[in-house]
Amino acid sequence: MPPSPPDYDAAAFPPFAVTVDLIALTVRDDALQALLVTRAEEPFAGELALPGGFVRPDEDLNAAAARELAEETGLHQVPGHLEQLGTYGAPDRDPRMRVVSVAYLAMAPALPDPEPGGDASSAAWVPVAKALESELAFDHRTLLTDGVARARAKLEYTSLAAAFCPPEFTISELRHVYEVVWGARIDPRNFHRKVTSTAGFLIETGRSVTDGPGRPAALYRSGPTAVLVPPLTREP
Amino acid sequence: MPPSPPDYDAAAFPPFAVTVDLIALTVRDDALQALLVTRAEEPFAGELALPGGFVRPDEDLNAAAARELAEETGLHQVPGHLEQLGTYGAPDRDPRMRVVSVAYLAMAPALPDPEPGGDASSAAWVPVAKALESELAFDHRTLLTDGVARARAKLEYTSLAAAFCPPEFTISELRHVYEVVWGARIDPRNFHRKVTSTAGFLIETGRSVTDGPGRPAALYRSGPTAVLVPPLTREP
DNA sequence: ACAATAGTGTCTATGAGACAATATAAA
């Protein structure tokens, strides 16, 4: 058994840099898309990367993630869902120094394109399939893969799909989220029955909208139920 | 929108300390128990805390967690399962300085008590129910609560319950893990049918053991299936 | 024999998936 020091001297702690990185996902143009930036500085200058940045000295981790998301999208208040995904801290993941990155997963409805020329000039929404074909800076391919896997899994047993929808949405829009994220067709009739029979998942607004031909669709808001029992299954 | 600096100067990054903390769980004496230490130093000297310590300058996060687990249990190689739980970094969570802690969840079979007098002299297994009644240092009550919730949830849809069992175990032992972690009785007959009919969950060893009266129980090893479909449900 | 635990078989209600049928709109 290796004899280990009883504890480090608190004043001599090894210094780390701590960053937050964002896997911000949305559904646009029938595709799952992620927010990516083009790095302006070394290392990996000119390459695609996940948005992120250093946590400030007196800033909570979640606050740092929310701040970065707002900065990169150009919106004050970003709708949708934000949760911690995991922390990545391999000693050599950043060539400059020891950096530990706390990754956050954001799920948002379709947002306007980030303003070119603004602070987030280099940010853009990119289909996940295309992003995973590209080179990504640091270990960001791993982060993106993990984030997408988490999102896909969570659609099964939580009501998070609604985070990809605007505040009021039709059941077709919700189904479309599932179909795009899972990459699978879903029977509209069974889906309708399932989501409407899960208590607390959806709240009727009483209104309806008509888009193109066909019977108008009822509008719903997201309900209080976060965990779906039974879950929606992915394998037809 | 607050104008934010385009990026921090990499050389002027805000320094953080990074630690790993362990939620090490086991099933002993019909109770879910956690490994706790009594702190020797300020802050919170004399109080109960989760085991943990600083990540070393060239150490991976998972390696740091595995090292701490080995140190605190007194075992070179700790059986069971180790996974990242989440990262806790509120600015004031450590009164000394800015500390970001990566929490790891460990699930192990019943282990010998840590050697008093050794390096882990202050470590001991404590029933979770009792631990949550006590004061815990830092935000460790939150970490412990989150870890237990994760473990309970994961028993439903993964084969992780076997991590609480020795390498070879009976179906009764496995069921006992579920009953203790969930705090609910499970019908032995339906449980038997369920776990044996989930392909890849259990592997027969061909041997059996007899403990007390009753028919001998077949011995199984854990199989390759990590995700249980369909899941075992918690609500009878 | 009796008690205790392991393991198998059976029944029933529920729910998922397939798909027919109806409702209501645009073209």
Next chain:
DNA sequence: TTTATATTGTCTCATAGACACTATTGT
């Protein structure tokens, strides 16, 4: 009308839970 989408209804098969029953041990 034709077409497209929304919504409801029906049928069938699989399965979860309740529980009777058999198997095999210790006392």
